[in-house]
Amino acid sequence: xxxxxxxxxxxxxxxxxxxxxxxxxxxxxxxxIGLAALFLSEHYGAPVMLLALLIGMVFNPLAEEAAVAxxxxxxxxxxxxxxxxxxxxxxxxxxxxxIGLAGFGTIAGxxxxxxxxxxxxxxRDWQSGVLTGGAVAICxxxxxxxxxxxxxxxxxxxxxxxFTVVAVTALSTLAMIVYPIALVQVGFSKAQTAFVLGASIHxxxxxxxxxxxxxxxxxxxxxxxxxVRVSLLPLVLCVLILVVSASGKQDRARKIPVPGFLIVxxxxxxxxxxxxxxxxxxxxxxxxxKWLMIIxxxxxxxxxxxxxxxxxxxxxxxxxxxxxxxxxxxxxxxACFLPGLS
Numbered sequence: 001x002x003x004x005x006x007x008x009x010x011x012x013x014x015x016x017x018x019x020x021x022x023x024x025x026x027x028x029x030x031x032x033i034g035l036a037a038l039f040l041s042e043h044y045g046a047p048v049m050l051l052a053l054l055i056g057m058v059f060n061p062l063a064e065e066a067a068v069a070x071x072x073x074x075x076x077x078x079x080x081x082x083x084x085x086x087x088x089x090x091x092x093x094x095x096x097x098x099i100g101l102a103g104f105g106t107i108a109g110x111x112x113x114x115x116x117x118x119x120x121x122x123x124r125d126w127q128s129g130v131l132t133g134g135a136v137a138i139c140x141x142x143x144x145x146x147x148x149x150x151x152x153x154x155x156x157x158x159x160x161x162x163f164t165v166v167a168v169t170a171l172s173t174l175a176m177i178v179y180p181i182a183l184v185q186v187g188f189s190k191a192q193t194a195f196v197l198g199a200s201i202h203x204x205x206x207x208x209x210x211x212x213x214x215x216x217x218x219x220x221x222x223x224x225x226x227x228v229r230v231s232l233l234p235l236v237l238c239v240l241i242l243v244v245s246a247s248g249k250q251d252r253a254r255k256i257p258v259p260g261f262l263i264v265x266x267x268x269x270x271x272x273x274x275x276x277x278x279x280x281x282x283x284x285x286x287x288x289x290k291w292l293m294i295i296x297x298x299x300x301x302x303x304x305x306x307x308x309x310x311x312x313x314x315x316x317x318x319x320x321x322x323x324x325x326x327x328x329x330x331x332x333x334x335a336c337f338l339p340g341l342s
Contacts, residue, residue, distance in 0.1 A: 026071015
């Protein structure tokens with residue numbers, strides 16, 4: 001019974017309750033990699049997700065050993081989905097309301113347009129298009145991992161996900177440095193700058209960091225805009241689940257039901273916004289989600305050899321860079337016309 005519940009919540013295969021002892025070495029390796037990444041991130045300021053991914057790749061030969069492989073697979077799948085589920089506590093209805101109807105519509109339009117452009121640029125590979133477009137449009141590495149968790153599993157998808165995480169994290173770090181300087185030089189007001197930073201930089205931490213280079217108020221407004229983007233993640237995941245399920249309608253065995261982790265995501269969002277979860281409980285859930293994501297990305301890195309990432313190709317890197325640039329330009333143009341930002 002426990003095995004069935006675990007399979008329903010976190011996907012198959014997931015041997016959490018069938019044979020836990022074989023998972024320990026791989027999970028322990030992923031945790032150690034995550035701890036090392038967090039230590040380096042706190043001391044040198046580099047993005048923890050990127051460090052976890054890169055350090056994980058160093059341990060790829062070890063991760064392929066029979067004793068370690070089950071735990072690494074479990075960490076990269078079940079723990080990933082658990083981390084995504086706990087992201088529900090970050091969805092805030094009040095954040096959406098406070099940005100205003102015009103601001104919300106603009107952010108939603110930028111998000112939808114970026115994903116659509118990603119699909120158009122990917123041509124026939126729609127999974128790659130929605131993965132890269134969603135990562136750029138919503139919240140970088142976290143969105144890439146959440147979207148990947150909703151797509152049919154394959155080795156190519158794992159490589160694509162890792163490549164996307166590396167690219168969006170690197171571009172987000174670069175944006176944190178360059179965007180504030182460029183926007184101030186162009187003559188944008190602090191409010192306009194905050195909107196552009198929140199609407200165009202991929203990761204939350206980099207949004208806050210970029211805002212703080214100008215002022216605390218700018219960082220607060222930029223973070224608010226960013227959280228509205230994050231709040232739209234469940235809608236994108238729902239649409240994606242429906243599309244993936246519909247694509248297998250000719251073969252009922254391939255139809256994908258609504259994942260348990262997505263149900264937990266919505267349940268936590270509902271509890272967080274109705275006051276059933278205390279602030280301390282929500283903070284704990286968000287902290288746990290962060291750690292699960294770090295462990296998962298460490299395991300994904302350990303599963304991937306550098307040579308496999310090289311096979312992804314420069315065209316996909318150009319696509320992610322192009323989407324990032326288009327989102328920046330569109331956000332800047334939107335900030336010029338939104339009321340209350342001048």
